[in-house]
Amino acid sequence: MAAPDISVRAVRTELPGPPVGNAALARRFGMGEAWQSWVDTFVGTANRHYAVDLETGEVRCTLADLGARVGAEALAAAGVEPGEVDLIVLGTASPDELMPATVNVIADRIGVDGVPSFQLQSGCTGAVQALMVAQQALLAGTARTALVLGGDVSYKHLDPTADISGALPAQLVNLVLFGDGMGAAVLSAGAEPGGVLLRRLLLRLSGLGRPPGQTVAWYGASRRADGPAASEDYKAIEDSVPDMAAETMHELLGQVNWKADDLAYLLPPQLSGRMTARIVERMAVTGPQELSCVGEIGNNGNGLLFFQLERLLERIAPGERALAVAIEASKWIRGGLALERV
Template identity: 30%
Template sequence: MTEQSFDGRRWAIRGTGAYLPGRRVGSEDLSRAMGLDPGWIEARTGIRHRHVAAAGQAASDLAAGAARDALERAGLRPADLGLIVLGTSTPDELGPSTACRVQALIGARRAAAFDVAAACTGFVYGLQAAVGWLSTQRGGSPYALVIGVEVYSRFLNGRDRATAALFGDGASAAVVGPAPAPYGIGTVALGSDGSRAGDVLIPAGGSRAPASAGTLAGLGHTIHMDGRAVRDFIADIFPRLVAEAADAAGIKPSDLALVVPHQPNPRLVASLAADAGLDPSQLAIAGHEVGNIGAASLPYALDRAVRTRGVEPGELVLLAGFGAGLTWGHVLITWPPPTAPPRVPARHPAALAT
């Protein structure tokens, strides 16, 4: 595996964090509200519950919570950051970037900040942006923060079971910083197919269809998704990403200690393990706890795996993202040794929902 480095430096994930809103909605209750059998959603998706942001709680608020958690785990302060990259499809507003809102909320005054718009692949795209930035800095901060966050509940049509059954709110983050060789983040491979942008999108609210009485009446500000097309895309892209990453590194899928996929439908993704040449035990699946939280889905599953399973130094961890756009990407990480203990013991944000 080729390490991303500059002047002999490697870059690795030095701490992860997450934040979930306090309100939790069970799939049984949601199924009943949609006029379905109580077990309908869980049987088809594996999702048991999802979290919903409080009134007045925006994407930046969730992202700031995840950012603070990740910084604590890395033993760093906001002042140590040189960059904040944030992936989201549900920003606070069309402009400025939600990353700038997060910078102000956490007090990271020295950090540059910007968003990436790659839907559910946003964390992988953001990781590439962070590593590229760090690799060209001379004398600047050697730490970047990559965040994925969504507040999908504001963009759902409650009568559309194809979307309302899947999506939730949440945020997750990772601190990227220096690591000794041979540990670190390998080459990030990214891809897109804009001809299929219509498979899943929020059609109104941008320059093509600005907000109007007509777009509001037509529910143009809610998520529209071709469920069959998206399922077919997932079934094709996930095994392909695993195969491409393994081939590029000269390894077998069985050599991977942990594979962290985006999980819009955790039952579907878990069912693809054999097609990807994986044992189910290699997959980090956490979507049953939170539903599809978009750009936060993959880093949330990584954070849960780090805290519950643990990742040993030298283990190979594959991140495989895919989503609207269409977009996709993968990165293979040789997990680094732990950093110094954090200044303040981190409490996992899932406790906030209990």
């Protein structure tokens, strides 16, 4: 007996505040033209969006604020009322508080209640993890309609008044890579007319015996911060992520019995503009159209996959296929999904 179809009915995204370009970032933190040139050339990310005003330090919005807005927009786009949602899931590395879970605050604000809720703490594959939780519930028949959210706000690790003139490269990389943003998708069991079907979802922990590529600390009141809040082994990421992305792509293609030539669109991992170009080169597929956005909006973690999916749903035609890959460096997780409009 064939597994039931799962439809991606709508995807919506939200960015807080105006774009912050590299020149503005350099001016705000007192960095010179050489630093800005390094960002432009070696990082390749032109803009990012922050939930905090860099000039005043005023917080514009929280993760829950973004989630409530984008969740309501996704439901409206899918023609789904809050009372029709059977499951809500959030993937994030930066919840607003340890408790209450941000997913439950979002649910309350958009009028979802009486259903299972899950909040998954993870980096860039948290969106895939959230989609997998929804997928399993829909396949099992315990839910008919799921609202899946993913996003991050990094402003809690950003001090607009900090003197970073002596900062280490690993800390400077985090400053220019990351921004804030969020996305939401509505998934339903069954094939919707004109809908995009989620054909396969892959998730693999691949960090056995490997040190973390990224660390984000969470200090409680009784623990003193004895190091940077966030650090990144960018060299390890440069060396490992392209190969992991290619491995994930081929494994996923094998699972759905597709060839790379069958793909109309490729949604590659989004770390930075320059890094994404290296990843796509290593994946070595020339037919599909690449859907990337990190160079324009910055790396907003679990939100990025939704920004790519939103673009995909606007473009993909009947009969076309797409494959998305996400790689998380914190403890090395590979994820991806195969989609088709039938």
